[in-house]
Amino acid sequence: MTERLEADEAERNGCRILLVDDDPGLLRLISLRLESNGYLVDTAESGEAALGRVAAQAPDAVITDLRMEGMDGMALFRQLRERDPALPVVILTAHGTIPDAVAATREGAFGFLTKPFDSAELLETIAEATGRNRAGAGRSASWRESIVTRSHAMETLLSELEMVAESDASVLLIGESGTGKEVIARAIHDASPRRNGPFVAINCASVPAELLESELFGYRKGAFTGADSDRDGLFVTAAGGTLLLDEIGDMPAAFQAKLLRALQEKRVRPVGAAEEVATDVRVVSATHRDLERAIRDGDFREDLFYRLNVVQFDVPALRDRPEDIVPLAEHFLADIQKDRLKADRIQGFSRDALRVLLGHDWPGNVRQLANVVEQACVLCRKGPVPANLVQRALRRDPTGVQPLAEARDAFERDYLVRIMRMAGGNVSEAARLAGRNRTEFYRLLGRHQLEPGDFKD
Incomplete structure (x- = not known):
């Protein structure tokens, strides 16, 4: 009797999963694995049948085979995304069709599993898709709490980042403007042994060339007009922690040699000082520029590049990880509601609004998405944020008419x-x-x- 009550409780608390495959044996096998872990499972033997099940049962996630008679997995995924952009879809594929499954994830599918499937990987993927393990992940990996992602590309980057963070190696972050390079830099700091020290960031492109040296190295009283007292530079301020040199590709050529020496010697000379000061910082650099091309053009020192580029991470653009668009938009909406006490008036995004968000290329990446969500929320009085407010924020006309x-x-x-x-x-x-x-x-x-x-x- 106790076992039956525990099973009933598991079913009541379980998420509903829809399995789609034209192989009845595989449907039974996956169903048993999921049901034994507390999930409610529905099945469909074709893509057409799956559309009906989704409409009737509203599952929390869908697992579909890629190759099926009639409507295949890709066609099903695209129709599901059209109807409910936030529904996680996992593609099940044979080894020979992995490239197709990878292409599906680029279009916004949550992920893919290969056949024969691994039970542990299956359960982990479904837990991630349904959000079951997010609370636990936050507690055991607090360094990544500020990073919202469902993207395999970002997860791979983060797993590599966690290993690199344990060392003091210099890291170079390459990525378009607005992709979240500073957020990644802070995650490196929070995952490192320096996490209890300061995290200091400076945008090298925003500081005039003549002031950059005093900002980074500090100055002594009387060094120049207005220097009324000694001031530590950021290399000293960040002692014991991490210093982010953002937009390092825009650093003036005249200062690059001084920065190289400071990194090599781990000492800086404040402006107007007779002696050098020892430094203890971990340097993370970031840029949207092609530094190798800048080296060829004579705009960036090759020796400085190699000093900064001990480990390089390429931060993907938002258009290359579309599965992150919806969770990021919902995250920004939650922050706005918290700050402006509008939680009782705005309830998420309408499906049409999500389609508009997913259909945009996001040249401004995550920063642009945050701005669009904020603009749409300012004008939203109540209920879900409608598509027309998102379109207004994007300053574009509706597109994508169905046949x-x-x-x-x-x-x-x-x-x-x-x-x-x-x-x-x-x-x-x-x-x-x-x-x-x-x-x-x-x-x-x-x-x-x-x-x-x-x-x-």
Whole structure:
């Protein structure tokens, strides 16, 4: 009896997973693995049937085979993304089709698993997709709490970053403006033995060339007009911690030799001082520029490049990790609600708004996304943020009109789902509401592979 109660509790607390595969044996095997871990599992043997199950049951995640007769996994994923951009979809693939699965993740699929699947990897992937392990991950890896991601590219970067953080090696972050390089730099600091020391950042492009030396190295009283007292530079301020040299590619050529010497000797000479001061900092650099090209053009010192580039991380652009767009937008919305006490008025994004967000290229990356979310929220009075406010923030017209046949099918399926929900799964009542005879209504349900039993309480 106790075991039955525990199983019931697991089912009540479990997430609902939809499995889609035309291999009944594999469906049974994966179902057993997930059900034994407390998940509620629905199955479908075709992509068409899966669309009906999703409409009726609203799963928390979908696992679909890539190669199926009729509607394949990619076509199913694209239709699911169109209907619910936030629904995590995991692609199940044979080794020969891994490149196709990788392409799917670039379009926004949550991830992929290879056949034959590994049970531990399956459970870990579904836990990540449904958010089961996020609270635990936050407690055991506090260094990455500020990084919101579902992207395999970012997860790979973070796993490598954690290993590198244990050393004092200089790190160079390469990536477009707005990709979050400073957030990554802070994560390196928080994952390192220097985490209890200061984290100090300076944008080298924003400081005039004549002031950069005094900002970084400090100065002594009387060194120049206005130097009324001694002042430590950032190399001293960040002692015991991490110093981020952001936009290092824009550092004036005249100062690069002085920076190289400071990094080599681990000592700096404040402006106007007779003696050098020892430094103890871990240097992380970041830039959106192609430094190797800058070296060829004579704008950046090759020896400084090698001193800074002990370990290099390429931070992916937001368009290369579209699966992060929705969780990032929701994260920014939550922050805005917290700051402005609008939590009782704004409830997430409408599906159309999510489609607009997913359809944008984001040349300004994460910074642009944060700005668009804030603009849309300022004008939103209540309810989900609508698509027109997102479009207004993006300053563009709506795009992406569906072909007529797809739009008609989508409308018919949604209409049938609403009618069946109203009728509680009673086909005779649903047919009466739709103004059709029972036989014709059954034919419509069959066309869209909707099962009446899925709509009963």
